[in-house]
Amino acid sequence: MGTAADDYLNQPLVLPPRQPIRIAVYSRLASGIRSGILPPGTLLPRESDLAGMLDVSRTPVREALILLEEDGLVTTKRGVGRFVADSLPNTGLESLRPFEQILADGGIVDIRPFRFSADPATEFVSDHLGIDVGATVWFRESVITLDATPAAIAQEHLTAGYDPRTGLNLDRTLNDAADRAQTLLAALMEDPSLSFDSSECHIVPSTAGQSRASLLDVDADDPVLVLTQTVTHGGTPIYLGKYIVAKAVPSLTIIQSTK
Structure with a gap:
């Protein structure tokens, strides 16, 4: 590997909470x-060398390499080592x-917001955003269609007003984006003053419910996937999205990076 790659891999890992x-x-x-x-075709360092460069044990390195190969x-190459793939798959949730950009890989996407309000944080929101139960949060709910067919429900939560943990006040950005045909995350990512350092997405199967x-x-007992996504700024979670995804949506990858 070249000097740039060595320098990149020797940088300390950022480990957000949990x-x-x-x-x-x-x-x-x-x-x-x-x-x-x-670059494509690059021979990666051995597991033990990667573990030393990243200052972690071999076990998480081995697990990460397995995930990278699966994706x-x-x-x-047996007896030689692991290489960066010559051609990379399309970017998914990794x-x-x-979310609308991911769905756009499979067709024409439209977002129809139907609720935007300031609500007290539930225990679910409190746990994911690291705020007190009852603290005021912005909540927006939308239906996302794929080729004019309802494909997902987006439920997005962000802290309201000034957040002393980050020094951010997202109210103006969110108010400006309330009626736009895009997710609130898309609006945040368009703001040049904001940066994100990690994202995590959990996926569980469920049924649609009434x-x-x-x-x-769909029918109430039809299967859906529930994606719960948190995004952090400076190590602090500022965005929580819950997406209820219908079976019409293509399969999705779950590992995420911000780079």
Whole structure:
């Protein structure tokens, strides 16, 4: 590897609260691959060498490399080692992108907001954003269509007013974006003054339920995927998105990086 790649891999890992080490290792390597710092065909260091460079144990390195191979970013040549894939798959949820951009890979996307309000934080929101229960948060709910068919429900939460943890006040950005045909995350990512250092997405299977079914135009017992996403700024979670995804949506990757 070249000096730039060595310098990149020797930088200390950023470990946001509750993020597994293997995800941080995955993110570092995936970011290097996607950005070209680790070009196609590059022979990666051995597991033990990577562990030393990143100052972690071999186990999370091995787990991250397995994930990278499953996602098509790395290939293994028996008896030689692991290489960056010669051609990379399309970016899914392994790179931080607004949800509508991910769906756009499969068709024409439209977002229809139908609720925007300032609400007290529930225990669910409090746990994910690290704020007190009852603190005021912005909440917006939208239906996302794919080729004119309801594909997902987006429920987005952000802290309201001045946040002393980050020094941010997102109210103006959110008010300006309230009626736009885009997610609030997309609006935040367009703000040049904001940067994001990590994202985490959990996916669980569920059923639509009566209220969701009516919005998605499916039966109440139809299967859905529930994606819960948090995004951090300076190590502090500032965005919580919950996406209820209908079965019409293509399969999605779950590991994320911001680079």
